[in-house]
Amino acid sequence: MEIVAIEAIALSHSLEEGQGFGSARGTTDARFTTLVRLETTDGTVGWGEAFAPPRTVATLIDELFEDRVIGTDPFDTGTMIDDSYTDGYHFGRGAFTRCAVAGIDTACWDLMGRATGRPIHQLLGGRGIESVVPYASTGYVTEWDQDIAEPMDEAADEDFTAAKIKIGRGIEDDVERVATAREILGDDAHLMVDYNGNYRAKRAIRSIRALAEYDLTWAEEPVPAEHPDEYRAVSERVDVPLAGGEAHFSRFEFAELIDVADIVQPNLGRCGGLSEAQLIAEMATTENVATVPHVWNSGVGVAAALQFLASVPRYPHSTNHPMPPLFEFDRSENPLRHEILVEPFDPTDGSLAVPQEPGLGIEVDRDAVEQYRID
Numbered sequence: 585m586e587i588v589a590i591e592a593i594a595l596s597h598s599l600e601e602g603q604g605f606g607s608a609r610g611t612t613d614a615r616f617t618t619l620v621r622l623e624t625t626d627g628t629v630g631w632g633e634a635f636a637p638p639r640t641v642a643t644l645i646d647e648l649f650e651d652r653v654i655g656t657d658p659f660d661t662g663t664m665i666d667d668s669y670t671d672g673y674h675f676g677r678g679a680f681t682r683c684a685v686a687g688i689d690t691a692c693w694d695l696m697g698r699a700t701g702r703p704i705h706q707l708l709g710g711r712g713i714e715s716v717v718p719y720a721s722t723g724y725v726t727e728w729d730q731d732i733a734e735p736m737d738e739a740a741d742e743d744f745t746a747a748k749i750k751i752g753r754g755i756e757d758d759v760e761r762v763a764t765a766r767e768i769l770g771d772d773a774h775l776m777v778d779y780n781g782n783y784r785a786k787r788a789i790r791s792i793r794a795l796a797e798y799d800l801t802w803a804e805e806p807v808p809a810e811h812p813d814e815y816r817a818v819s820e821r822v823d824v825p826l827a828g829g830e831a832h833f834s835r836f837e838f839a840e841l842i843d844v845a846d847i848v849q850p851n852l853g854r855c856g857g858l859s860e861a862q863l864i865a866e867m868a869t870t871e872n873v874a875t876v877p878h879v880w881n882s883g884v885g886v887a888a889a890l891q892f893l894a895s896v897p898r899y900p901h902s903t904n905h906p907m908p909p910l911f912e913f914d915r916s917e918n919p920l921r922h923e924i925l926v927e928p929f930d931p932t933d934g935s936l937a938v939p940q941e942p943g944l945g946i947e948v949d950r951d952a953v954e955q956y957r958i959d
């Protein structure tokens with residue numbers, strides 16, 4: 585089995601004027617990503633996602649990886665990853681290089697699954713997890729100053745039993761948003777908050793302490809990704825578990841994060857792919873740190889994260905552990921998530937099934953992909 589073609593497909597969808605949204609750090613006016621399509625000698629196609637500015641990473645894949653990937657066996661993806669660190673060692677740890685590797689590696693796993701007739705989670709270790717608990721990733725900071733009660737009502741109406749909201753614009757606002765979210769979701773729901781690294785340690789500590797009565801499942805990126813010492817400072821002074829990882833790239837950055845966080849969140853389109861994420865999860869479990877992927881991706885990245893989460897080592901925690909396998913499901917506008925799959929994922933009944941079909945278990949709608957293509 586040999587790869588005979590590689591295509592990096594840059595995709596973007598512009599939001600309407602005034603409909604930008606995001607986090608305490610700022611808003612976005614477009615949704616974008618890069619898909620990677622590999623084809624083998626027998627015509628089998630595998631898909632992956634490099635979750636990065638699309639034209640940039642597509643060019644990088646063409647320039648650095650096309651020659652390297654053509655002619656290789658997808659079962660040798662480990663060699664491609666090693667070479668990406670060693671041959672190009674000046675750039676190997678770089679964010680965009682890891683995104684490119686992520687797309688190619690995930691497409692290789694999709695091909696391996698299709699070749700063996702197995703879903704990827706079985707190839708990664710198979711832990712018998714047939715469904716996960718989707719959490720609504722919502723409550724964004726919006727250009728139209730949306731009331732936090734609106735997305736919370738929507739999440740409750742859609743039967744979500746867990747949700748994550750954006751905070752980090754001042755402690756009074758943090759408390760107001762979290763109080764509203766908790767009231768609407770009820771006491772039993774898992775509620776998480778995301779600062780997107782907008783505070784320094786001292787303010788993050790004050791904020792998390794002010795939110796003590798709302799029983800948070802985790803506090804995400806309370807301080808910037810670049811400052812593990814600040815993570816440690818916050819962690820030592822609050823009781824709420826700290827999560828982070830969507831802005832961390834490669835095993836090396838995660839090794840630092842595992843040392844200071846309670847939950848690590850590799851994005852399958854950024855961290856280096858399924859192979860790197862598996863390595864990260866194994867490192868994390870040796871330190872009793874949980875791994876819960878960050879998912880703000882296209883339908884392809886959602887599928888990869890779902891396969892990955894179903895494979896994450898549970899040890900030392902049993903299925904009776906208080907935190908179920910929580911799966912981030914973005915509730916904001918993104919046609920790249922729901923339009924490019926023939927059968928999009930539907931997270932709205934409180935449970936999300938892990939595909940059992942070979943590979944990623946999805947079928948990509950090529951016509952829909954072409955609609956959002958920008959290269």
Ligand SMILES: [Mg+2]
Nearest residue numbers: 778780804830
């Ligand atoms: Mg986040």
